[in-house]
Amino acid sequence: MTPLRRQPARRRTAVLRPGAVLATVPVALAALVGATGPTAVGTAGASGAGDPYFPLSGNGGYHVRHYDLTLGYDPSSRHLEGRASLAARATQNLSRFDLDLTGMKVTGVTVDGTRAAFRRDGQELVVTPGRTVGAGHDFRVTVTYGGTPKPVTDPDGSADGWIPTDDGAFVAGEPQGAMTWFPANSHPKDKSSYDITITVPQGRTAVAGGELLGQHTAHGRTTFHWRETQPTAAYLATATVGNFQVERYTTRDGIHVYNAVDPREAKAAAPVLKQLPSVLAWESKLFGPYPFRSAGSIVDHANVGYALETQTRPLYDSAPDIDTLVHESAHQWFGDSVSLTAWKDIWLNEGFATYAEWLYEEQHGGDSAQKTFDSLYARPASDELWAYPPGDPGSGANIFGTPVYARGAMTLHELRKAVGDRDFFRILRAWAADHRGGHGTTAQFVRLAGQLSGKHLDGLFHTWLFTKGKPNRA
Missing domain, CATH: 1.10.390.10 (Neutral Protease Domain 2)
Structure with a gap:
């Protein structure tokens, strides 16, 4: 991250079917045993991942393997509709578990297709399935929700999460903002793959990480489908929306580049973004092969005071300088991959x-x-x-x-x-x-x-x- 104008520089594949297992996602799991039957005695998963700086970030008792997020956003009303389907694996006999979600109205929760009880407790969405999920068992939790997402204020006073702009939203999740727009196991210890499908008014562009699998327009709205197959921490996901000029190309090294630039920042951003391929090539010589298939930039006109190293496609609140581009690109190795x-x-x-x-x-x-x-x-x-x-x-x-x-x-x-x-x-x-x-x-x-x-x-x-x-x- 490239910070609030105060540091030298703050923040920054195979097709995965819904429900499929992403074998490359590493996570420190508890010793797994065979899935137990419906009469197994379970315990509640912890309400946090145990981080002393952010005690309620993340959750215990399970690992999310894949997020399938289907979103619809109206910039004029600032209303977001969402359906999140999480493919997860229990790491204990799980009678109850939490998801991180704040500010949105939840209208329904299912576990493996069966309606589950739920309640809200601050930033926690507490889910009680109809029966215990056995340790080592793969399960799917689906949450439908909606509302007007609002950013959280971090301990340093900065805004974090879904930040509305005059033409869409600047979506930057470090360290705890992911929970403002989707239910998550929101700690860097839990990394997952993502499918993000976003529908916005025609003329707006919605940008996430990874590869753009397709887009189509109907009835005055455009839907974008993005997929990131590589393990990704929740804070490094984005669904930024705005009026963007889009540039796409492939580098000599075979990296697929997608740049989305607010027209108000285009002139200032162009000379720097032109250097992205050479910066990635230079960093690859120093740090080893670039760790992802995709790269690029999202240059918004947001004035939030920082940039963020969203995985594969760093997010800038205005046209970056070369130091900031180098900084956020280096994070693809140090912070995103590792x-x-x-x-x-x-x-x-x-x-x-x-x-x-x-x-x-x-x-x-x-x-x-x-x-x-x-x-x-x-x-x-x-x-x-x-x-x-x-x-x-x-x-x-x-x-x-x-x-x-x-x-x-x-x-x-x-x-x-x-x-x-x-x-x-x-x-x-x-x-x-x-x-x-x-x-x-x-x-x-x-x-x-x-x-x-x-x-x-x-x-x-x-x-x-x-x-x-x-x-x-x-």
Whole structure:
């Protein structure tokens, strides 16, 4: 994410049939046993995924394998109608489970086609199926809902989720906004594939991640069908709607590019978006093969104050500059393909994407990464850069703060100096390859860096990631 104009740079296949299993989706599941019969004794799934920064985000007791979302949106009334069908697998004998959903009126819930009881409890949609779902059993929950979606306000004061615009909606879900527009297991630990079908008034365009399978217009409305088969965290899904100019092409590397640009931003955006293929090629040389089949950009005229690395198709609230394009593109490796297991580890997303900016500058006639590091280190101990350690920012309010971005990048530069360029880039490529489509933790990255370099690096990471205040230079 590229932040509220305050950091160096905030936020950012086989056809899957409904109900089919996506074998490539990795998730840390409980030990699975055979599905139990209807008389099995079940327990309620947890109301959160256990993240201390966002205790109610995500849910326990099941993993969502695939979301099939059918949406209709009217920008003039700001009304959204939705039907969400979730293919899931129980990880315990499940008598009850929660979905994250806020602000929408639910009109019906079924589990495996049978009507289920439900109630609302804050951001939780609590579902009680007619009988226990056995551990290891695949099941389908379908929710019909509607209303006027509204963004949530994050701990740092920014808007997040379904954000209405003058011609549609800017839909950015980090860290908790997915629940404003569809029922979800909304924590990065739970990654899924997606089919998103969106119907909007004729003349508007609806854009999501992955591949556009088709669009058709009838009776003054146009329907767009998007599919993303690769594992995706809920916050990285989008269904952005607006008046867009669309550009489509395929890069030399076979990546399918789809750019959607608000006409008011087109002139300013064009020179930067033209560089997307070269940026992806450059990052592929550094980090390893691009992890998805699709790429592109959604450039809106939204003035929300940040960009977001929505999977395969970053979302910009206005025409981006080249640093922002590099940043959000780097997230496709670090944050999207390799995702977090806890929000406290967000430096693995933002520090890496920020350091990608430094490397791009260094290799394209700008300041060296060392010069950028030195200018930051020159800041006094009272500067916000040193306000808290990036390896554990301490609260949800801090995860998009300067230390996570800039000091996170400084940590990587210290690692680069300690191990040398050859091993440093080996480490980055191995990290992206070993955890592709899955998850990673700070402890795993520290261990990998030590293994590949043959050096003892615990002190370096402790100093730069976990020490309060301004670190002493080695």
